[in-house]
Amino acid sequence: MISMKINGISRQFHGDPNMPLLWYVRDELGLTGSKFGCGMALCGACTMHVDGAAVRSCVTPVAVAEGKEVTTIEGLDANGNHPVQRAWRAHNVPQCGYCQSGQIMSAAALLNANPDPSDDEIISGMAGNICRCGTYQRIFAAVRTAAQEV
Amino acid sequence: MARVQNISRRDFLKQSGATGALVLGAAVVPGSMVAAVRAQGVGMSVQPNLFVAIAGDGVVTITCSRSEMGQGVRTGIPMILADELEADWHRVSIWQAPGDETKYDPAGKDGQNTDGSRSTRHHLDVMRELGAAGRYVLEQAAAKKWGVDASEVYAKHHRLYHSASGRSFDFGEVVDAAADIAVPTGEVAPKLKDPSQWKYIGRDMPGVDNYDMSTGGANYGADATIPGMKIAVVARAPVYRGKVKSFDATEALAVQGVEQVVEIPALPDDAPAEFHAMGGVAVVGTNTWSVLEGRRKLVIEWDDGPNVGHDSGTYDDQLREAARTGGHVIRDRGNVDEAFAAADKVTEAEYFVPYFIHTPMEPPAALVDANVRPVRVITSTQSPNETRQYVAASLGLEKTDIECQVTLLGGGFGRKSKPDFACEAAILSKMVGAPVRVQWTREDEIRNGYYHSASAHRMKAGMDANGRVTAWHHTGAWPSLIGLWAPQVKTGHAIEYGLGLIDTPYNEVPNLRIENGEADVMIRVGWYRSVNNIQHAFAMNCFANELAEAAGRDPVDYLLELIGDADVMDLKDDGVPEHWNYGDSIDDWPIMPKRLSNALRTVAAKSGYGKSLPKGHGLGLAVHRSFHSYVATAVHVVVHDDGSFRVPQVDVAIDCGRYVNPEGVRKQIEGASIYGHTVAHSGKITTSKGAVVQSNFHDYPVTRMSNAPLDIRVHIVEDFVHLRPCGVGEPGVPPYAPALVNAIHNATGKRIRSLPIGDQLKSA
Ligand code: FES
Ligand code: FES
Numbered sequence: 001m002i003s004m005k006i007n008g009i010s011r012q013f014h015g016d017p018n019m020p021l022l023w024y025v026r027d028e029l030g031l032t033g034s035k036f037g038c039g040m041a042l043c044g045a046c047t048m049h050v051d052g053a054a055v056r057s058c059v060t061p062v063a064v065a066e067g068k069e070v071t072t073i074e075g076l077d078a079n080g081n082h083p084v085q086r087a088w089r090a091h092n093v094p095q096c097g098y099c100q101s102g103q104i105m106s107a108a109a110l111l112n113a114n115p116d117p118s119d120d121e122i123i124s125g126m127a128g129n130i131c132r133c134g135t136y137q138r139i140f141a142a143v144r145t146a147a148q149e150v
Numbered sequence: 151m152a153r154v155q156n157i158s159r160r161d162f163l164k165q166s167g168a169t170g171a172l173v174l175g176a177a178v179v180p181g182s183m184v185a186a187v188r189a190q191g192v193g194m195s196v197q198p199n200l201f202v203a204i205a206g207d208g209v210v211t212i213t214c215s216r217s218e219m220g221q222g223v224r225t226g227i228p229m230i231l232a233d234e235l236e237a238d239w240h241r242v243s244i245w246q247a248p249g250d251e252t253k254y255d256p257a258g259k260d261g262q263n264t265d266g267s268r269s270t271r272h273h274l275d276v277m278r279e280l281g282a283a284g285r286y287v288l289e290q291a292a293a294k295k296w297g298v299d300a301s302e303v304y305a306k307h308h309r310l311y312h313s314a315s316g317r318s319f320d321f322g323e324v325v326d327a328a329a330d331i332a333v334p335t336g337e338v339a340p341k342l343k344d345p346s347q348w349k350y351i352g353r354d355m356p357g358v359d360n361y362d363m364s365t366g367g368a369n370y371g372a373d374a375t376i377p378g379m380k381i382a383v384v385a386r387a388p389v390y391r392g393k394v395k396s397f398d399a400t401e402a403l404a405v406q407g408v409e410q411v412v413e414i415p416a417l418p419d420d421a422p423a424e425f426h427a428m429g430g431v432a433v434v435g436t437n438t439w440s441v442l443e444g445r446r447k448l449v450i451e452w453d454d455g456p457n458v459g460h461d462s463g464t465y466d467d468q469l470r471e472a473a474r475t476g477g478h479v480i481r482d483r484g485n486v487d488e489a490f491a492a493a494d495k496v497t498e499a500e501y502f503v504p505y506f507i508h509t510p511m512e513p514p515a516a517l518v519d520a521n522v523r524p525v526r527v528i529t530s531t532q533s534p535n536e537t538r539q540y541v542a543a544s545l546g547l548e549k550t551d552i553e554c555q556v557t558l559l560g561g562g563f564g565r566k567s568k569p570d571f572a573c574e575a576a577i578l579s580k581m582v583g584a585p586v587r588v589q590w591t592r593e594d595e596i597r598n599g600y601y602h603s604a605s606a607h608r609m610k611a612g613m614d615a616n617g618r619v620t621a622w623h624h625t626g627a628w629p630s631l632i633g634l635w636a637p638q639v640k641t642g643h644a645i646e647y648g649l650g651l652i653d654t655p656y657n658e659v660p661n662l663r664i665e666n667g668e669a670d671v672m673i674r675v676g677w678y679r680s681v682n683n684i685q686h687a688f689a690m691n692c693f694a695n696e697l698a699e700a701a702g703r704d705p706v707d708y709l710l711e712l713i714g715d716a717d718v719m720d721l722k723d724d725g726v727p728e729h730w731n732y733g734d735s736i737d738d739w740p741i742m743p744k745r746l747s748n749a750l751r752t753v754a755a756k757s758g759y760g761k762s763l764p765k766g767h768g769l770g771l772a773v774h775r776s777f778h779s780y781v782a783t784a785v786h787v788v789v790h791d792d793g794s795f796r797v798p799q800v801d802v803a804i805d806c807g808r809y810v811n812p813e814g815v816r817k818q819i820e821g822a823s824i825y826g827h828t829v830a831h832s833g834k835i836t837t838s839k840g841a842v843v844q845s846n847f848h849d850y851p852v853t854r855m856s857n858a859p860l861d862i863r864v865h866i867v868e869d870f871v872h873l874r875p876c877g878v879g880e881p882g883v884p885p886y887a888p889a890l891v892n893a894i895h896n897a898t899g900k901r902i903r904s905l906p907i908g909d910q911l912k913s914a
Contacts, residue, residue: 019437031366032366033366033367035512036513037592039442040847095817095821098511104364132509132561133220133561134823134827135820136824136855138820
């Protein structure tokens with residue numbers, strides 16, 4: 001059995017400890033905000049926080065979260081008003097929206113670790129997240145905006 | 151014009167719980183049907199489309215009958231109706247229509263198929279009519295309540311006013327009096343606003359789904375659930391039209407959570423692929439991880455079938471050869487042979503553009519319960535009615551037995567207009583007796599997709615002593631997407647010719663021949679954002695740039711001289727009696743060289759073209775008409791000594807005629823430029839022994855923030871806004887790659903004639 005907190009709620013997982021966190025959270029807990037895009041840590045759509053750090057949940061076994069705090073996009077802010085989320089809306093970032101949960105979780109973790117990132121640090125911090133709709137320049141601007149608030 | 155009806159009291163509304171509201175629908179009857187009915191002299195009864203409902207609390211619900219895949223349609227189309235209605239946008243909610251073209255296709259043009267960049271151009275008029283009809287009914291209702299003449303009442307921002315008495319009502323307050331008010335049609339139909347009175351159309355509007363999309367609340371096909379649902383993944387043949395010979399599921403079945411392993415029968419050899427399920431071995435279970443693990447443990451022996459010889463190394467050469475050979479002349483102006491014989495200088499070049507795959511961020515996913523009637527399909531589809539059609543065929547049922555609910559789409563790009571994945575879910579649901587959601591992985595999407603057609607182009611031009619082009623000969627060869635229906639097809643189809651080839655815009659060239667060579671279809675070829683326009687724009691813009699160099703001229707001036715400033719280019723003059731014009735009338739959307747030149751001049755000015763640049767920098771321009779829009783792109787590139795490059799700035803001028811949401815236009819052009827950047831830089835699918843070689847984003851790299859242009863400036867051309875709306879979702883893609891390649895030439899003197907650019911600058 002693996003015990004962890006997900007968005008502040010204690011959870012016990014009894015299945016295969018190799019199951020990636022993404023599938024536990026999506027299929028068993030029904031939290032579908034975290035998305036599947038590649039399954040190989042190549043696109044960032046599945047990004048969650050484990051003890052505040054961004055992880056690619058598609059390749060992170062549930063076992064890794066033992067005793068830890070997991071945050072998904074649903075738990076980032078109770079009202080969906082984290083500075084990054086507000087900046088995303090202010091810059092009208094989303095197109096199809098599918099990558100945006102992961103983008104926002106990556107940006108939030110980036111600003112958590114580095115509240116005043118340089119342009120290059122934003123780019124390298126966000127380079128693991130693909131957006132096929134091509135919203136990069138708005139994401140870049142939104143991260144800058146959010147950085148002024150955190 | 152649509153026949154707008156007040157249907158508040160219709161029986162079917164009671165079933166849908168929409169009573170107590172004002173509901174308007176648009177009855178659209180195809181012209182041919184009207185004629186047939188008139189000829190028989192009988193009356194006509196039509197089930198109206200449901201398009202706007204106004205409830206007692208004043209909330210206006212607008213139907214979105216188009217699929218949202220990031221192009222902003224759930225914002226743009228409802229904006230039109232809300233504007234004419236005089237609704238307050240903040241009190242509008244959007245309802246996503248399921249697939250039913252008899253109810254939700256108010257323009258009667260494309261059966262809800264969201265494809266071809268046509269939503270706005272096909273819906274501007276009808277949405278305006280619906281909004282105006284709603285405003286009319288509300289004004290009449292208020293007048294009735296006040297006992298005054300309706301001419302004294304006007305609607306403004308969700309309220310109705312009686313100027314003489316100073317009284318006013320909220321929209322919701324008159325709904326009870328609105329149910330019996332008929333909407334007049336014809337001459338006396340409700341008047342549309344003058345465009346100067348528009349408050350939303352033409353103004354920036356943020357996306358209606360932004361909150362959901364920034365909080366994890368947006369739901370896609372992959373997020374759909376039905377109680378009792380199973381999850382499935384499918385192992386598919388690596389080679390197109392290959393089949394399962396035998397398989398062993400012992401180990402797969404031992405995986406915890408795997409419940410069944412079943413075979414989806416292969417499509418019969420004589421059945422064209424179309425959008426059917428192709429067959430394979432499905433692992434069905436309780437969760438995604440288990441079925442993925444199970445699939446890894448399957449042992450399958452495949453019969454590779456007839457396309458095992460499809461190998462990029464040889465196939466690409468065959469395409470190049472076919473482009474040298476030609477054979478099918480599709481447009482012939484003047485006499486190119488004589489012009490070449492008389493030319494002072496003849497220049498030739500060959501271009502190549504490989505297969506691409508869509509890679510929408512959300513891989514295909516569909517949930518089907520085939521064990522209920524109607525069959526329930528919930529999926530991220532661009533085309534819910536074709537989904538119903540093909541699911542019905544998969545199950546041996548009628549289309550009317552299938553209902554299709556449309557979720558948000560995590561990107562579409564043409565992939566999700568092909569519902570093979572919903573067919574798989576339907577077949578499996580029937581086989582296992584439970585609802586089944588089929589999840590495609592990225593590897594599935596890349597290896598078993600519908601590929602953008604690879605193509606080769608042989609370009610030849612002759613010029614006179616002054617460097618003026620006197621002859622232009624373009625021969626293209628590619629496997630046709632019509633192969634999905636006619637597997638033996640060798641030549642392109644009128645649709646592919648119409649995608650930026652037959653309408654080659656070099657109207658000032660006196661002798662011009664466009665030709666098509668033959669190619670075998672050995673893979674599922676499908677459409678991809680902007681389709682064949684990509685390679686046509688690439689070949690012609692790059693070649694025009696080469697000719698400018700050969701003539702010792704400025705490339706932009708030269709291109710402008712090729713295009714000219716004629717009002718209209720009529721292909722009838724070149725012996726083409728009829729050609730495919732994006733499915734629309736050529737009278738309504740003619741080919742207008744002056745708009746192309748105008749877009750090019752605009753972007754030249756905005757990008758600072760002509761200024762001298764530091765060493766290693768280059769500016770390149772390209773221009774292309776597609777989906778009736780005219781787009782010119784200027785790419786500024788910096789090429790480093792090691793052959794790597796970055797793009798610090800992109801300027802794009804788009805003339806899309808009338809537009810609804812300029813913010814939406816900008817976003818589409820920003821995104822199309824990034825999409826084009828992948829095409830130019832890294833997009834490439836190859837095959838070996840018939841199988842696709844690439845599998846995920848490590849070997850099919852797409853543009854990331856680290857190599858993306860982050861300063862894309864969109865300039866919407868304002869001169870032509872009085873014209874009809876044109877496409878926006880796709881036309882930004884084609885000019886990007888040639889603009890970048892021309893910029894690289896400007897920076898380095900090196901010509902790239904084969905996409906993607908990849909490492910070509912590094913080996914130099
Ligand atoms: S799904 Fe996890 S990184 Fe792509
Ligand atoms: S918004 Fe569609 S993939 Fe990023």
